[in-house]
Amino acid sequence: MSDDPAPGVLGxxxxxxCPLCGAPTVREPVPPDQREQHVCSRCRFVFYLNPKVVxxxxxxxxxxxxxxRRSINPGRGLWTFPGGFVDFGESVTDAAVRETxxxxxxxxxxxxxHNVYTYPGAPVIVVYRARVxxxxxxxxxxxxxxxxxxxxxxxxxxxxxxxxxxxxxEWVAARGEVPGG
Numbered sequence: 792m793s794d795d796p797a798p799g800v801l802g803x804x805x806x807x808x809c810p811l812c813g814a815p816t817v818r819e820p821v822p823p824d825q826r827e828q829h830v831c832s833r834c835r836f837v838f839y840l841n842p843k844v845v846x847x848x849x850x851x852x853x854x855x856x857x858x859x860r861r862s863i864n865p866g867r868g869l870w871t872f873p874g875g876f877v878d879f880g881e882s883v884t885d886a887a888v889r890e891t892x893x894x895x896x897x898x899x900x901x902x903x904x905h906n907v908y909t910y911p912g913a914p915v916i917v918v919y920r921a922r923v924x925x926x927x928x929x930x931x932x933x934x935x936x937x938x939x940x941x942x943x944x945x946x947x948x949x950x951x952x953x954x955x956x957x958x959x960x961e962w963v964a965a966r967g968e969v970p971g972g
Contacts, residue, residue, distance in 0.1 A: 836931030837957035843914040846886030847874025860936035896929030908954040947971040
């Protein structure tokens with residue numbers, strides 16, 4: 792991962808001021824582990840940069856899975872499953888259901904936890920299996936295609952994220968098939 796974050800991305804090199812009092816922050820070791828953090832030079836607030844959390848679903852129907860093709864970056868033109876960031880005050884399960892509706896037009900019930908994925912420098916992705924209960928399949932501003940795919944139809948070379956690849960490999964393997972890619 793590059794030390795230069797993308798424009799508009801909050802990262803260790805973009806934190807400069809305290810969100811509470813506006814004073815400059817400085818990097819210094821913080822007890823108990825003495826890891827360097829951004830600390831306010833005035834009020835001593837510690838600005839921890841923690842990963843964001845994503846709630847996502849693997850909507851299943853008749854042996855197929857619903858994938859979305861992203862029309863925004865990161866991953867423009869690549870395939871993934873419905874999901875997005877958990878809002879403050881929202882549960883991960885509620886976010887997964889909300890994001891699925893926003894990105895696909897489908898209402899879903901969660902049928903179980905599929906897995907949790909974590910990679911350095913990326914959000915924590917919590918993926919649930921889901922069953923469609925209503926709605927109408929509709930694209931949104933974040934995607935330009937939605938397709939129900941059988942395991943053999945998954946475009947392994949065109950997946951947006953490592954979590955997409957890993958979750959789909961596990962989904963395919965759970966069905967007794969050999970994952971591609």
